[in-house]
Amino acid sequence: MHCLDCHAQGTATTAVGVCHDCGAGVCTGHARVTDRSVRRDPVVGAPHEAVARTVRCPQCATASTAA
Numbered sequence: 001m002h003c004l005d006c007h008a009q010g011t012a013t014t015a016v017g018v019c020h021d022c023g024a025g026v027c028t029g030h031a032r033v034t035d036r037s038v039r040r041d042p043v044v045g046a047p048h049e050a051v052a053r054t055v056r057c058p059q060c061a062t063a064s065t066a067a
């Protein structure tokens, strides 16, 4: 798979991730990685917060921060 944004610019760069929102392939230069905390509630043991990450393309990253 190739990066959608690089493809739009006429270049073909191998994608390293997939946009969480639109499913577009993103290269290292176009990937926007954000951390989010996820609450884990195990059956045994104390609940704790874990940090997960979300990969988005530049367009969806802009749209999600503007909201």
Ligand SMILES: [Zn+2]
Binding pocket: 003, 004, 005, 006, 007, 013, 026, 027, 028, 029, 030
């Ligand atoms: Zn790219």
Ligand SMILES: [Zn+2]
Binding pocket: 019, 020, 021, 022, 023, 024, 056, 057, 058, 059, 060, 061
């Ligand atoms: Zn996207």
